[in-house]
Amino acid sequence: MSPAVRPRTVSADGIPMSALLAEVSEPRAVVVALHGGGTTSAYFDCPGHPHLSLLRAGAALGFTVVALDRPGYGASALYPESVDAPEQRVRLAYRALDRILGDRDRGAGLFVLGHSNGCELALRMAVDERGDELLGLELAGTGLHYQAAARDVLSKAGPGQRPVGLRELLWEPASLYPDAVLRGIIHASPGANYEAAMVAAWPRSAFPSLAGQVHVPVRFTFAEHEKIWAADPAAQHEIREIFTATPRFTSNDEPGSGHNLSVGFGAQRYHESVLAFVEECAATAGAEQDSEIS
16 A cells, blocks of 8 residues: 655745655655646656655655645745745745654654755755755756757746747656656646746856755766756766765766656656665764764
C-alpha cells in the first residue's frame, strides 16, 4: 500500500502557505521539495502514478517529505505583495515548515530539493542564517547558460504570456512522460508575479552569487534531454566551479529524463538516487556530531 499523502495549509506571518505532506513517525530526515514555475506541490506526487511520487517514495524509505507550494503559489497566490522580496519568500518558507512540522521528529535534519525555478528558493534558504543547519541540497533543471533554441523562445515571452515553443522545451520528448502529465494535470498553475524579474537575473548574477555562499553538500542533476539549460561537459564544469564554499559537490547525469524529472517515467530512479544522497548527507552529519561530542 502506498504511503499516505495529505494536504496541509498553515499560517506563516499571517499568510496561508500550503503543502503536501507524507510523514513517518521516526524519520531518517525531512526532505523539503520545491517545485518550479507554472506548477504546484502536485509535481512531487504525480496523479495516477504513485510509483513516480517523491512524497510516497520518501515515506516508504523512512523519510518525511514536505512538498511546499512556493510563495506565490497555492494558498499564498492571493498575497503577491507579501512574496515579492526574496527575504520574504525565505522567511515564509521556513515559517511554513516550522508550522507544518511542529514538534515532530526531524531525524537528522532538513534536506532541500529544488527544481527549475525552485532552485532559487532552495539556494536562498541555504545561504540564510538557518542554512548551515541543512543537511544538503539537490538542484536540477537550472543552469548558467540557456541553450540557443531556448534563448530564442524565451526572448519572446511577455508578462503573463507563455511564448510559442515553451511547451516543447519543457515537455519533449513526449515519450518520456505519462499522457496525463502532458494533458496538463501537473503544470496547470499560473506563475507568480515576481518570477519574470527573478528569471531574468538568475543566470548572470543571482545564481553565481548564491552558489558561492552555500556551505552544505550539493548534488546537481543534469537530465539527458534537458532542452532549456546548457548541460554539456563545459557547462557542468562551470556550474561546479561557482560552488566555491561547499564541502562536497556531486554531479549526477540522469539518463532517459527530460527537464521535468519528477513526473517522467524515470522519476522513480531519480528519486531513489536523491534519497540515497540524503542518506549520505545524514550519515556525514551524524558522524560530524559524534566527533564533536567525543
